[in-house]
Amino acid sequence: MPTIPLLICDDSNMARKQLMRSLPPEWDVSVTTATNGREGIEAIRQGLGSVVLLDLTMPDMDGYETLAAIRAESLQASVIIVSGDVQEEAVRRTLELGALAFLKKPADPDQLQQTLQRLGLLGESANQWGAPALSVDQTPISFNDAFRETVNVAMGRAAALLARVLGVFVQLPVPNVNMLEVGELHMALSDAQANDRLTAVCQGYIGGGIAGEALLLFHDSEIADMAQLMKIDDADYSDMEMLLDLSSILIGACLSGIAEELDVAFSQSHPQVLGLHSGIEELIRLNERRWKKTLAVEISYSLEGHNIHFDLLMLFTEDSVELLSRKLAHLMS
Template identity: 40%
Template sequence: MGKPLSVVICDDSRLARKQMERALKQWNVDITHASHGLEALEAIRAGKGELLFLDLNMPLLDGYQVLERIRANDLPTLTIVVSGDVQPEARERVIQLGALDFIRKPLDTDLLTQSLRSFGLLEELAERPADTVNDAVETDLESARPQPLNRTRGLGLDPVSQAFELTESYQELANVAMGQAADRLARLLKVFIELPIPHVQLVELCEFDMALHQATGDNPITTICQGFIAPGIAGEALLMFSDSSSQDLAYMLGHEGEITDQVERELMMDIANLLIGAFLNGLGSQLDLSFGQGSPLILGQHCSIPNLQQNSRWTRTLSIDIGYRIEGRDLSCDLLLLFTEDSLPAMNELVRHL
């Protein structure tokens, strides 16, 4: 067996990096982890990245910026993008920037193998001897196997503390679901959606309410609420539109005529159904869950955000906050997923076994 191929896995999610590392176990590779683009570039310059697996949504330096710097500095690496942002234009952009291929999250090992084969990289990635692969697999299985109570990280803690331990995993799940929802919206509106890093936190609802009001200020918005349930899980999704979004939204959806309050409500309800439904489907598919959804309701139109504490039946929440921005237009909306505290035991159990 020859010299291992140096590989950099660049992703701000520890869960995503571990999944990629497991997928590469069968091959002769020397893996370096990078949690953001600057670390990846440092590793490539140090000769540790003949092959780069690159996420797009990251802090400090995102995937697009990494590809631009690789090209500008003629760095010696081949890049395959692995991302939850599955918009058609995202794939086109990274290929134009020099990436060999684009693989969607969650990672499919068959698609990974197919991609490596199509670019002649399997010859470079000589397979490890069977006993070495078996040792690596056994190590992975051992780390994934449920451990006794006092040896498993997070167990023995209350559900809120367990959820806090799993924040990075929740963020990666939200990242994939966010990308799938953005893809649906981008195809409907024929635009490119600028995606953030999802913000996941565990907070008292009263504190979250105050922070949200401070962030939105007195700016008039329209807020739509939709409840959702799954076995052992319940929550509410809130979609908030700024008033400045109405005209652009109507134009992109092909509406002709006067934009009355009723027309505006109908347009925004359609977008809410699409975004919330796609996000929950994306989240559920990763957790092997099927979410049921209630009918969307408008909590307020052309006013400040309603008091969430008055409209909810719980005091503490796991929240996922995503701001969708449409490139080149004055159109944005914020999606909030609020899970009840009673949902945390079931959610934690599912996430822990990923």
């Protein structure tokens, strides 16, 4: 049986390597990689992707747009989605667009093999000795790439929970991961507040020597719409209580996903509303005394069909970075 051209389309170097290692060892494939949908479509046009393992959350051209382009051009490709966005609606939409199956990240090797077998994509083993060993790209995985992929999986789980609670589809971006001087963070938050009135909810967390604070920023103009979406008609249930409950859901789910990936257990403080400008200034001043740098993860959630979006900032202490690096090195090995 001829070698199968397999395309792995994902913007994360870590995710691509994890998938390479998860492929059935006897599967005779030649692997091409792409970092976004545009590169992926070009590879399929060139006959390099009769089977495609496709991510959804990518810059430039995401997985949904890629599926739509495959259909529009009538390209011959058997597509399996491998994504951290595990919302039920995400699964439904991708299958409707022509994907043959949906696997959650990180892909379980047994589940991947069973899916390929079920879809008739494995064919017969190359020979009794098995297929030739695939050479995995030796490009080193950067800390930012590895942590971004870890957060991507966690953020997808949080979105799935939020989607169930609110009955909406949550649109997810590629998360931003940066080491920032606390002064830079201060400036970024000040700029954000200059454009709109914000309310911030803060929640601290610590576990396995890793510590930080999560900051959820809501635009005040959207809070009433949020309350309506949550179908709150209890006069005793204030907007602030709603924001605290919503924050607990989002921050808790995101931390839980990160904890599971890194094999740590986080304990969380009670969320508190920091209020408007003065509250965030106070948080920055406090952190400026404790640490000079912060590992900042920014996730911008928006709700499809509603003018509602909010930003989750996860700020890890400078001391946490070394421990996070060690945990990620274990994941990458």
